[in-house]
Amino acid sequence: MKIIMDGNEVAATSGQTILEVARANGVRIPTLCHNDALEPAAMCRLCTVEVDEGRGPRLVTACNYPLRRDAQVFTNSERVRAGRKLIIEMLYTRCRGSELLEELGREYGADFTRFAPNDKQCIMCGLCARVCERVGGKTLTLSGRGVEITVATAFDRASEFCIACGACARICPVQTIKMIDEDGERRILVQGREASRVKLIECVSCGKRFGPVLDLKEINERAGDSKVPPPNQGVCPECSRRNLAARMAERHFEQFETGEEG
Amino acid sequence: MSQPSSAAQVADEVRRIISPADLEAYRRELLTKNDPNAPKVIVCCGTGCQASGSLDVIDAMKKAVAEAGWEGKVVPRVKRTGCHGFCSRGPLVVIEPMDLFYQQVSVDDVEEIVKTTLIGGEPIKRLLYKPPDSKEPVQRVAEIPFYSKQSRIVLKNIGKIDPFNIEDALTHGAYQALAKCLSSMGPRQVIDEVMNSKLRGRGGAGFPTGLKWDSCARVEGTRYVICNADEGDPGAFMDRSLLEGDPHSVLEGMAISAFAVGSNRGYIYCRAEYPLAVRTLTAAIKQAEAMGLLGDNIMGTDFSFKLTVSTGAGAFVCGESSALMSSLEGKVGRPRPKYIRSVEKGFRDSPSNLNNVETFANIPDIIFKGADWFKSYGTERSAGTKVFALTGNVHNVGLVEVPMGSSLREIVYGIGGGIPNKRELKAVQTGGPSGGCIPIPAKFLDINVGFGKLAEVGSMMGSGGMIVMDEDTCMVEVSRYFINFLVEESCGQCSPCREGLTRMLEILTRITQGEGREGDIQLLQEIGTFTNSFSLCGLGTSAANPVLSTIRWFPEEYEAHIREKKCPSGVCKKLFHYEIQAETCTGCGLCRRKCPVQAISGEKKKAHSIDQSLCIKCMECYKNCKFKAIKVL
Ligand SMILES: Cc1cc2nc3c(=O)[nH]c(=O)nc-3n(C[C@H](O)[C@H](O)[C@H](O)COP(=O)(O)O)c2cc1C
Ligand code: SF4
Ligand code: FES
Numbered sequence: 014m015k016i017i018m019d020g021n022e023v024a025a026t027s028g029q030t031i032l033e034v035a036r037a038n039g040v041r042i043p044t045l046c047h048n049d050a051l052e053p054a055a056m057c058r059l060c061t062v063e064v065d066e067g068r069g070p071r072l073v074t075a076c077n078y079p080l081r082r083d084a085q086v087f088t089n090s091e092r093v094r095a096g097r098k099l100i101i102e103m104l105y106t107r108c109r110g111s112e113l114l115e116e117l118g119r120e121y122g123a124d125f126t127r128f129a130p131n132d133k134q135c136i137m138c139g140l141c142a143r144v145c146e147r148v149g150g151k152t153l154t155l156s157g158r159g160v161e162i163t164v165a166t167a168f169d170r171a172s173e174f175c176i177a178c179g180a181c182a183r184i185c186p187v188q189t190i191k192m193i194d195e196d197g198e199r200r201i202l203v204q205g206r207e208a209s210r211v212k213l214i215e216c217v218s219c220g221k222r223f224g225p226v227l228d229l230k231e232i233n234e235r236a237g238d239s240k241v242p243p244p245n246q247g248v249c250p251e252c253s254r255r256n257l258a259a260r261m262a263e264r265h266f267e268q269f270e271t272g273e274e275g
Numbered sequence: 276m277s278q279p280s281s282a283a284q285v286a287d288e289v290r291r292i293i294s295p296a297d298l299e300a301y302r303r304e305l306l307t308k309n310d311p312n313a314p315k316v317i318v319c320c321g322t323g324c325q326a327s328g329s330l331d332v333i334d335a336m337k338k339a340v341a342e343a344g345w346e347g348k349v350v351p352r353v354k355r356t357g358c359h360g361f362c363s364r365g366p367l368v369v370i371e372p373m374d375l376f377y378q379q380v381s382v383d384d385v386e387e388i389v390k391t392t393l394i395g396g397e398p399i400k401r402l403l404y405k406p407p408d409s410k411e412p413v414q415r416v417a418e419i420p421f422y423s424k425q426s427r428i429v430l431k432n433i434g435k436i437d438p439f440n441i442e443d444a445l446t447h448g449a450y451q452a453l454a455k456c457l458s459s460m461g462p463r464q465v466i467d468e469v470m471n472s473k474l475r476g477r478g479g480a481g482f483p484t485g486l487k488w489d490s491c492a493r494v495e496g497t498r499y500v501i502c503n504a505d506e507g508d509p510g511a512f513m514d515r516s517l518l519e520g521d522p523h524s525v526l527e528g529m530a531i532s533a534f535a536v537g538s539n540r541g542y543i544y545c546r547a548e549y550p551l552a553v554r555t556l557t558a559a560i561k562q563a564e565a566m567g568l569l570g571d572n573i574m575g576t577d578f579s580f581k582l583t584v585s586t587g588a589g590a591f592v593c594g595e596s597s598a599l600m601s602s603l604e605g606k607v608g609r610p611r612p613k614y615i616r617s618v619e620k621g622f623r624d625s626p627s628n629l630n631n632v633e634t635f636a637n638i639p640d641i642i643f644k645g646a647d648w649f650k651s652y653g654t655e656r657s658a659g660t661k662v663f664a665l666t667g668n669v670h671n672v673g674l675v676e677v678p679m680g681s682s683l684r685e686i687v688y689g690i691g692g693g694i695p696n697k698r699e700l701k702a703v704q705t706g707g708p709s710g711g712c713i714p715i716p717a718k719f720l721d722i723n724v725g726f727g728k729l730a731e732v733g734s735m736m737g738s739g740g741m742i743v744m745d746e747d748t749c750m751v752e753v754s755r756y757f758i759n760f761l762v763e764e765s766c767g768q769c770s771p772c773r774e775g776l777t778r779m780l781e782i783l784t785r786i787t788q789g790e791g792r793e794g795d796i797q798l799l800q801e802i803g804t805f806t807n808s809f810s811l812c813g814l815g816t817s818a819a820n821p822v823l824s825t826i827r828w829f830p831e832e833y834e835a836h837i838r839e840k841k842c843p844s845g846v847c848k849k850l851f852h853y854e855i856q857a858e859t860c861t862g863c864g865l866c867r868r869k870c871p872v873q874a875i876s877g878e879k880k881k882a883h884s885i886d887q888s889l890c891i892k893c894m895e896c897y898k899n900c901k902f903k904a905i906k907v908l
Contacts, residue, residue, distance in 0.1 A: 055612035056768050058809050072808055078614055096771075096809045099802065103774035127798075128778060137770065154605075155768065158590065160777045162767030 017085045031062060031075035031086055042075045042088050043097065043117060045104075045186060046138035053077035056139050059117075063087040072096070074080065082270050089213045107133045109189045116241050129253055134204050135164060141181035141190055141203075149235060150176050152201075153211055166208050175201060175209030177225035197222050216249035223249035289565045290518055290851035293575040295454035298445075298568075305446045312349035312372050316340065316393070318369040319434060319517060321358025322512070322551055328381065329366035335385040336368075343389050351393055354443075355519020357555075358512075359434035360674030361421055364404060369434070374415040377402040407670045407692045416477075421671045424690045426652060430676045438555045441523065441562040449523040450568050452639035456534050459574045465535040465642065466492060472646035473658040476622050478594075478631030479706075479738050480813070481657075481726040487628060491536045491618040494626035497866035498538035500529050500580075500864060501629045504545040504552070504600060505903050507591035508707030509760065511740040513662040516633035516674055518545065518552035521636070522559035525635050527708035528635030530569060531642055533580045536628050540581055544599050547586040556584045569711065591708070591764035596621070596629050598766065607645075609766045610812035631738065633662055653679030657725035661739060663705075665691050668698065668745035680723040685844065687743055696898075698745035701844075705729060706737030708757045708764070709817035709825030712750060733824040735817065747845035750829040755783035757821040765814060772796050772815030775806030779822055787847040791837035796826060845907030848892045852908055855896075857882035866905065 016025045016034060023038040030053070035042045045057035053076040060075040065085045076269060087093065098121040101129070105114045106128045114136070137155075141164055145153040152172040156165035166172045177199045193203040194213060201208045213222035227233060231246040245253045284569035286615060292298050318324075318333040337353045351370075359367050364378040368388070375398055377388065384402060391397050403412035404419055412417050427433075436443045456465055470485025491498060504524060506514040515524060529541050545553055564570035571579045585603055587593045593608040600622045602608035613620070616793055621627025637659060641649045650658045657679035664687065666672050670692030677686060685701055687693065694700050702712040705724075711721050711734030722728055726736050744753065752817050758780045767773045782795050803819030803826075810816045835841045855866070855875075862880040874890045877883030885896070897905045 053612060054768070055811060057770050058811070059770075061809055073610070073614065074811075077612055092808075096805055099805045100774075100809070103778065104770060106774075129781070131777070137767075137773070139768065157767070158592070158609075159763045159765045159767050160773055162773065255500055 014080065014081055015083045018241050019086070019088055024082055027081050028079050031064065031073070031078050031080060031088075032060060035079060035086075035088060036076060039092065040088055043120075044076055044139060045113075045136060047076045048140055048144070048184060051140070051143045054139050054143060056137065057104075060096055061096055062093055063090050094121055098123050102127055104136045106131045108136050108187050108189075111136070113186055133163075134187065136187055137162060137164075138186060139164075140184045140186065144180045144184045148176070148178055150174060150178065150180075153181055153203065164203055166203075169206075171207050172209045175211060176227060177201065177209060177211035194222065199225055214247065214249075216252055217247045218252035219249065221249055221251075223251075286616055291565075291567045293567070295458035295574050295576070295788070298450060298454045298574060302445050302448075302451070302822075305442055309442075309446060311446070314349055314393070315371040316351050316388075317369040317371065317434070318353065318355055319357075319359045319369075320355040321362070321365075321516060323358060323362030324365035324367055325551075327365045327379075331382050332366050332368070332380055332385065333848070335382045336388070340393070343394065345394075348394070349692045354437050355439075356436060357433045357438050358516040358674065360430065360516065361419075361671065362674075363672040368402075369416060372629055373398075374417060374854045376404055376414070376419060396571050407695070414444045421673070421675075421690055421692065424685070425676050426678050427676050428640060428652065428660050429517070429524075429633060429662055430520075430674065432524065433516060436521060438520055438522055438629070439558050441559065441566065441568075444523040444559075447642070449639075450527055450563075452641075452643035453527050453530050453534070454566070454574060455643060456531055457574055457578060460642075462492065462535045462537060465531060468646050469535070469638070472649040474634065474639045474649065475635070475640060475657065475726060477633035477661065477738065479736065481736055484630060484634055487618060487630070488532060488536050488638050490616070491628040492628050494619050496625045497540070497623075498533075498536050499622045499625060499627040500533045500536065500538045500541040501596060501600070501603070501627055502543040502635055503596070503629055503631050504543055505594035506546060506549075506597060506632070506738065507589075507594045507764075508738055508740045510666045510742060510760055511512060511664045511707060511738055513664055513674060513739045515549050515552055517632050517636050517662075517868060518549065519555050522552075522555045524636040524639055525632055526559060526563060526569060528630075528638035529582065530573070530580050531638050532630065533637065534578055534626060536626075538581045538628070541583070541679045542603055542622070543582065543584045544587055544593075545584055546593075547589055553584055553586060560584070590766075591760075592766045592812075592814055595814060597628070599810070600627065609768055610814070612811060625871045626700060632740070654723065654725055656727055661724070661736070663741040665741050665743070667704075667741075667743035668694055668700075668748070669743040670695050676722070678735045682721045682723055683713070684720045686724065686741070687715075687720075691743065694743070694745050696745075696770045700743065701746050702749055702750065702753075704734075704742040704744065704753070704821075705740065706735040706817075706820070707740045708760050709814065709820050710737045710740070711820045712744070712753060712828065713824075714828040726836075733820070733827055735801065735820070747844055747846070749787075749842050749844040750825040750832045751842075752782065752787055752846050754821045754825045755780070755787055758783060758818075761814070761818050765818070766812075769811040769815060771806045771809035772811070772818060775802050775810075775815075776818055778802055779806070779819065785821070786833065786836050787842070787850075789836070789840045789847070789849045791833075791840075793837065795892045796830070796833050797838055800826060843907070845892075845894075845897070851892070852887055853885055853890065853892070853897055853905050854883060854908050855883050856904050856906055861902055861903050861904070863901070865899055865901070869895045869899050871895065 014027055016023050021031045025034040042060050055074040055077045061072050062075045063070040064073050101117050101123045105125050109130050142153045142155050151174040179192045182190040193200045197213055198210050200210050211225040214224050214226050216223055292493050303792040320329050333893050366380050368380045405412045420637050432447050436447050467490050474484045475481040475625050523799040590608055592598050593602050595610050597611040598608045617627045653659045662676045662679050665675050675690050702717045704712045704716045713734050729736050762776045762780050765772050803823045807816050807819045835843050845851045867875040872889050874886045
C-alpha cells in the first residue's frame with residue numbers, strides 16, 4: 014500500500030485511519046470531536062481531507078477513514094480549507110469567545126462577523142456524551158434532533174447514575190461542563206444546569222471530603238475489588254499517605270530502639 | 276371500522292403448500308372456484324378513500340347486496356382493495372365485469388347502485404368521472420386517461436385484490452416466482468437475472484439491485500434482508516399503497532432476495548404513521564406462514580425465511596440506511612459514522628441487504644417473466660417503471676406508474692390532466708425535500724424522467740414524490756419551506772448539516788420577509804455547496820439541493836425579493852399587494868362579497884378598488900376573479 018500525503022510518501026499499515034497516519038508522520042490535521050480513547054464519531058467534520066484512491070478526489074473525514082489501498086491524501090487543499098473555515102465560523106456562533114476556535118480561526122482566515130451569534134456555549138462535539146458512555150456513567154447523552162440537539166440528562170433531571178468521575182468536565186474542549194465540590198457534595202453542571210449531585214465521602218481521619226460515594230452496583234461490579242487495604246478504606250489519599258508514613262516511622266523507630274538494646 | 280373478512284379464513288382449515296408444483300395446482304383449483312369474470316363490486320379502501328368514507332360505503336354495499344332480490348342472477352361479490360391511486364376522486368367503486376368506474380360515492384348512492392347498475396345493468400351518469408377538458412363523462416376505467424396512460428406493472432394488482440385475502444393474491448399469481456426459484460433456479464441464477472434486469476433501487480439513490488445482492492451474498496455471516504418502508508418524504512405514498520394494497524408482492528420479493536443472498540431472517544421497517552400498512556403486512560405474513568409460503572421449510576423445501584414487521588418512530592432520517600439499522604437495533608436512529616457498506620456490516624454488524632418497498636415489489640415479475648420482459652419498459656440506463664405520487668397544482672392528484680424515461684409533459688398533462696384554474700405551470704419538484712425544482716416552461720417539459728436526466732438538471736429521482744407548482748408559487752418560499760422541514764428532520768449530529776441548515780433558513784427567512792441583503796445569494800450558494808459536500812450522511816449531502824436548484828433556475832426571483840423587495844408570485848406577504856385593474860374589472864362584485872375584511876369597495880358594474888390598509892392578502896379576491904382583473908404588484 015502506497016500512501017502519498019501532501020506530495021510525500023508516508024509509512025502506513027492497512028486499516029490505519031488517515032488521522033493516525035498523518036500524526037505518525039508529523040502532518041497536522043485539526044480535530045474537534047476526536048479523542049484517542051473513544052470510537053470516532055466524525056461529527057465536527059473539521060478533519061475532512063481529500064483522498065484519491067484512483068477514482069478522483071473525494072472528501073472524507075480523516076478521523077475515521079481507514080486506508081486500505083494506494084491513495085493520495087490532500088490534507089490542506091483549497092476545498093478542504095474553505096470547508097474548515099466555514100465550520101469554524103459557524104461553530105464560533107455557538108460558542109463565542111472560545112480560545113480554541115479563535116486560534117483555529119486565525120489559521121484558516123475565519124471571519125467571525127459573517128454570522129449572527131447563537132450562543133449555546135457548546136460546539137456539539139459529543140465528546141462528553143461519548144466519554145460518559147465509555148466510563149459507564151449513563152448520564153449525559155445527545156438529546157433531541159435537528160438544530161435543537163443538545164447535551165442532556167434523561168428527561169433533563171439530575172441523573173441517578175452519575176459516578177461523578179468528572180471525565181466530561183475534563184474532556185470538554187470549550188470548558189462548558191463544570192465540576193464543583195462544595196458542602197460535602199460534587200455537582201456536575203452542564204451549561205449551568207445540574208446534571209448530577211453526588212455525596213462525597215468524609216475522611217474518617219481528617220474529616221475532609223475527598224471522593225464520590227459510589228453505591229452503584231453495576232459500577233462496583235465492573236470495578237471489582239479495589240484492593241485498598243481495610244485500614245485505608247474511608248480515608249482520604251492524603252491521610253492514607255500520612256498515616257502510612259507515621260506507621261512506618263513508628264516501626265522504624267521501635268526497631269532502632271530495639272537495635273540499641275540488642 | 277369494518278374488520279377484514281379474512282381473519283376468519285386463517286382460523287379455517289389451512290391448505291399447506293407442500294411443494295412448488297403444489298402451489299400451481301392450488302392456484303388452478305382456486306381459479307375454478309372463483310370465476311374471475313363473475314360480477315364484483317370493488318370498493319377502494321386505501322387510506323385516502325377511507326378518509327372520505329369508503330368503509331361506510333362498503334358496509335352499506337354488503338348489506339344492500341345481501342338484502343336485494345337477485346331472482347336467479349349471480350350475486351355479486353363485494354370486495355375491498357387497496358388504493359386505486361385516484362385519491363382526489365374517492366371513495367371509488369368499480370363494477371366488474373362491466374369495468375364501470377364510479378367516483379365520489381357516498382352511502383346514499385349505494386341503494387341506487389344496487390338497483391340500477393347491478394340489477395338493472397345501467398350506469399348511473401352522475402357518479403361517472405368527467406375529465407377536466409370534456410363535457411361527456413367516461414364509463415369504463417380503461418377509458419380514463421389517468422389510468423390508460425399509465426403502465427401499471429408494480430401496481431398491477433392494486434385495486435384488484437383484497438389485501439387481507441391471500442387466496443385472492445394467489446389467484447393473481449402471488450408466490451409463483453418464489454416457486455420458480457425453489458424448483459428450478461439456484462441463488463446465483465436469481466442474482467444474475469436481477470443483475471441482468473438492470474433494476475435500480477427505488478428508494479432514491481438508484482443503486483443497482485443485483486449488484487447489491489451479489490455483494491451481500493459474498494460476505495460471510497448471518498445475513499439479513501431488510502425492507503425500507505420508512506417513506507418519510509412529505510406527500511409521498513407510493514410505498515404505503517403497495518404495502519396496503521398488495522403486501523404479498525413485497526413479501527415475495529423479500530423471500531426471493533433472501534433465497535438469493537442466503538438469508539433466513541428478514542425485517543420490514545415500517546413507519547408507525549402507517550397503521551393500516553402494519554396491519555395488512557402482519558395479516559399477510561401470518562396467512563403466508565400458515566400456508567407454508569413463508570416461515571420454516573417454505574413449500575416443503577429446506578429454504579426457511581422468517582419475517583418480522585418493526586415500526587419506526589417517525590423520523591425522516593431513519594430512512595437513511597445506517598440510521599434505519601440503528602433504530603432497528605433499538606438504538607437512537609442516527610446515521611453511523613462508518614466508511615463501511617451495510618452489505619458487509621449492517622444490522623447487528625452482519626451483512627445486510629436493504630431495499631426499498633417498490634424495489635422488492637418489482638422482483639417477482641422480473642424472476643417470473645424474465646429480465647428481458649422487464650427491460651422492455653423504460654430506457655437503456657433506467658429500466659422498468661417508476662411510481663410517482665403526483666400532487667400539487669394538477670387536476671389528477673394520485674399515484675401514477677410510468678415507464679422510466681417518460682416525459683414530464685406526459686405525466687403532468689397526459690396523466691395529471693394539466694393545471695387547474697387556467698394557471699401556467701412553473702416548476703415540478705421531484706426527489707422529496709432534498710430534490711430540486713425543475714423549472715418547466717419551454718425549457719424542460721420534455722425532459723425524460725430517469726435517474727441520469729434528473730441529476731443533470733440538478734434534481735434527483737428520490738423515492739417518487741412529484742409536486743407540480745403553478746405560476747402562483749414563490750420559489751424562494753418553496754426553498755425556505757423545504758429547508759425548514761430539514762432543519763427539524765436533520766439528526767443534528769454533524770456540524771455542516773446542522774449549522775448549514777440553520778444559516779440557510781435564517782437567510783431565506785429574511786429574504787422572504789423583505790430583509791434580504793446584497794450578497795445573500797452568493798452566501799447561500801457558498802453554504803449550500805459546503806453542506807452538500809462536508810456532511811456525514813445522505814440527508815446532509817443533498818440538503819441544499821432545493822436552495823441550489825432554485826437559485827440556479829430562478830435567480831431573478833431571488834433578486835426581485837432582495838433588490839426590489841418584491842415577491843413576483845404574490846406569496847411573501849410583506850412583499851406584494853393586490854390591485855384591481857380598472858380596465859379589466861367588470862364590477863361584478865364577486866370579490867367585494869368574498870373579501871373577509873371588507874377591504875373592497877365599488878359600485879355595481881364599475882371598477883372596484885382595494886383599501887390597502889385593510890387588506891390581509893388572503894388571496895380570496897385573486898383566486899375568485901373570473902376576469903383576471905386582480906394583479907400582484
Ligand atoms: C435522509 C434519507 C432518507 C431516506 N428515506 C428513505 C425512505 O423513506 N425509503 C427508502 O426506501 N429509502 C430511503 N432512503 C434511501 C436509503 O438510504 C437506501 O438507499 C434505500 O433504502 C436502499 O434501497 P434501494 O436500493 O432499494 O433503493 C433515504 C436516504 C436518506 C439519506
Ligand atoms: S448529515 Fe445531517 S442527518 Fe446526516 S448525520 Fe449529519 S446531521 Fe445527521
Ligand atoms: S475530528 Fe473527525 S469529524 Fe471531528
